Amino acid sequence: MVGYRRSRVMVDCGLDWLEAVWRIRPRPHAIVLTHAHPDHAWGLRNGAPCPVYAPKQTWDRLTRFAIEDKRLLPLRRPYEVDGIVFEAFPVEHSILAPAVGYRITAGHSRIFYVPDVVYIRDRSAALKAVSLFIGDGASIHRPLVRRRGHKLIGHAPVSAQLTWGRIARIKRAIITHCGSEIVSAHARAAAAVRALGEQRGLDAAIAFDGMEVVI
Numbered sequence: 001m002v003g004y005r006r007s008r009v010m011v012d013c014g015l016d017w018l019e020a021v022w023r024i025r026p027r028p029h030a031i032v033l034t035h036a037h038p039d040h041a042w043g044l045r046n047g048a049p050c051p052v053y054a055p056k057q058t059w060d061r062l063t064r065f066a067i068e069d070k071r072l073l074p075l076r077r078p079y080e081v082d083g084i085v086f087e088a089f090p091v092e093h094s095i096l097a098p099a100v101g102y103r104i105t106a107g108h109s110r111i112f113y114v115p116d117v118v119y120i121r122d123r124s125a126a127l128k129a130v131s132l133f134i135g136d137g138a139s140i141h142r143p144l145v146r147r148r149g150h151k152l153i154g155h156a157p158v159s160a161q162l163t164w165g166r167i168a169r170i171k172r173a174i175i176t177h178c179g180s181e182i183v184s185a186h187a188r189a190a191a192a193v194r195a196l197g198e199q200r201g202l203d204a205a206i207a208f209d210g211m212e213v214v215i
C-alpha cells in the first residue's frame with residue numbers, strides 16, 4: 001500500500017487476498033497490478049472494492065474477472081492514480097503474464113516497486129533518482145532464470161538487483177515477495193541481504209508483514 005496525503009493505492013492483490021481485499025481498512029482508493037499471475041492478481045477474481053488499474057497486457061489475461069471499474073494504465077507514461085504518479089516499466093519475468101515494475105512518485109519522493117523480475121528494460125530510466133528500491137525475494141544468490149527463445153523468464157537474485165541499485169546510486173532497498181531460500185532460514189538470509197547491500201553501498205533489508213516505511 002502506497003500512501004500520500006489522503007491517497008492510498010494498493011499494488012497487487014494475490015489469491016490469498018480473495019476474501020480479505022473486501023475488509024482492508026483503511027480502504028484502498030485504487031489497486032494497481034504488475035501482472036496477471038495468481039499471486040499478484042487473482043485476489044480480484046470476484047471483483048474489487050475500488051477501481052483497478054493495469055496495463056492492457058494484464059487486462060487481456062483477466063477478462064473473466066468480475067471487476068466493475070477496470071482502468072487502463074499506459075506503459076512508459078507517468079500516470080496519476082489517486083494523486084500518486086505511476087509509470088509502468090516493462091520487465092522480463094513471464095511470457096504468459098507480461099509484467100511491469102512501477103516507478104512511483106508522490107511529492108518529492110520516489111520508489112521503484114518490482115516484486116517479480118529477471119531484468120528491467122530501460123533500467124537506467126526506471127531507477128533514476130529513486131530513493132527506495134523494493135525488489136524480488138525469490139532467491140538471494142542463485143538466478144532462477146530459464147530461457148524461452150529470446151526471452152528470459154523467472155527471477156533475478158537479490159545480489160543482482162542490489163547491483164542495479166548500486167549502479168543507479170540508490171541508497172536503500174527492501175526485498176519482498178520472498179521465496180523459500182529466505183523464508184526457510186530467515187536470520188541467515190537477513191544477514192546475507194544486509195551484507196550484499198553493504199558491499200554495494202545500500203541499506204538493504206527483508207520486508208515483513210505489517211512493515212511501514214516513511215520516506
Ligand SMILES: [Zn+2]
Pocket residue numbers: 035037040093094116
Ligand atoms: Zn509472477
Ligand SMILES: [Zn+2]
Pocket residue numbers: 037039040115116177
Ligand atoms: Zn510473484
